[in-house]
Amino acid sequence: xxxxxxxxxxxxxxxxxxxxxxxxxxxxxxxxxxxxxxxxxxxxxxxxxxxxxxxxxxxxxxxxxxxxxxxxxxxxxxxxxxxxxxxxxxxxxxxxxxxxxxxxxxxxxxxxxxxxxxxxxxxxxxxxxxxxxxxxxxxxxxxxxxxxxxxxxxxxxxxxxxxxxxxxxxxxxxxxxxxxxxxxxxxxxxxxxxxxxxxxxxxxxxxxxxxxxxxxxxxxxx
Numbered sequence: 001x002x003x004x005x006x007x008x009x010x011x012x013x014x015x016x017x018x019x020x021x022x023x024x025x026x027x028x029x030x031x032x033x034x035x036x037x038x039x040x041x042x043x044x045x046x047x048x049x050x051x052x053x054x055x056x057x058x059x060x061x062x063x064x065x066x067x068x069x070x071x072x073x074x075x076x077x078x079x080x081x082x083x084x085x086x087x088x089x090x091x092x093x094x095x096x097x098x099x100x101x102x103x104x105x106x107x108x109x110x111x112x113x114x115x116x117x118x119x120x121x122x123x124x125x126x127x128x129x130x131x132x133x134x135x136x137x138x139x140x141x142x143x144x145x146x147x148x149x150x151x152x153x154x155x156x157x158x159x160x161x162x163x164x165x166x167x168x169x170x171x172x173x174x175x176x177x178x179x180x181x182x183x184x185x186x187x188x189x190x191x192x193x194x195x196x197x198x199x200x201x202x203x204x205x206x207x208x209x210x211x212x213x214x215x216x217x218x219x220x221x222x
Contacts, residue, residue, distance in 0.1 A: 085139040088146075088219035090118035094136060102134040104202075109152040109214055111187050116216035121152060122204045123212045127160040130208070135201040138220055142194045145169070147218035149180070149188040156210040157184060165213045170201035179205070182213075194220065 084093050092106030104120040122132040149167060157163045163184030169177040169192050177192045194200070204213045 085141075087222040089138065089142065091120050091215065091218040091220075092118045094138065098137045100135040100137070100199075101201075102132065103136075104132070104134050109154075109212070109216060111148065111150045111152060111214065111216055112185055113153065114187070116148060116214070118217060118219065119147075119152075120202075120215040120218050121212055122207060122214075123154075123210070124207050125209055127209045129206045132204040132207060132213075133201065135199070137198050138200060140196055140198050142196065142220040142222055144194055144221045145190075145192045145200065145218065146221055147190055148214075148216040149182050149190050150186045150214055150216060151182070151184045152212040152214050152216075154210075154212045155184050158210070160209040161211050162208065163211060165204055165206045165211060167213075167215075168203040168205070170203075171195070172197040172199055173201075179203075184211070187216075 084095060086093065091104075096103065104122050107119060107121055108115065108117045109119045109121060110116070120134070124130045124132075151163065151165070155161070155163060164181060165183075166179045166181045167177070168175055168179045171192065171194055177190065180188075182188055202215070207213055
């Protein structure tokens, strides 16, 4: 072997070793790149998930607000309108559930041959004097109760009936009319102030056999 060959081989060995080391370093660097990418992707996914969670409660809050508004509007709205609270309000149109005590018959009658529609009538077939009461509620706002007071032409005068009775009207618990006596063949125009109150009471007293006391054409006026 030539002496000058040894150094050349040694130098070549160093070059090969350097290239090998360089290749390993490149490989290590290439392998590290996916690791870095994976870490970045994972971080992005974790960041996105809380964002979705934040959006959902915001939607729920919107629905709750709409519901509350609906309830509030319903509560603030006025109560249902009384469809029977017409002007005038004829007594025959007052619903049964508005009566606290008693409920007279509502019918068309005649007094001295004159016709009256929408009249309240009380009658009895007992010979002893009877007292009748009708107490009821009406909507607020009416000013007067107007009617013609008398007895219908169906009334019979005999030894059991004298054709005389008495009327008292209470408004808001206070007597505002009567007691006023009336008799068969009377036609007494009456207008009782209501002053916007809602509780009305009508008392008929002294009614006897076959007497038909009447508030003829009775109606409430606003």
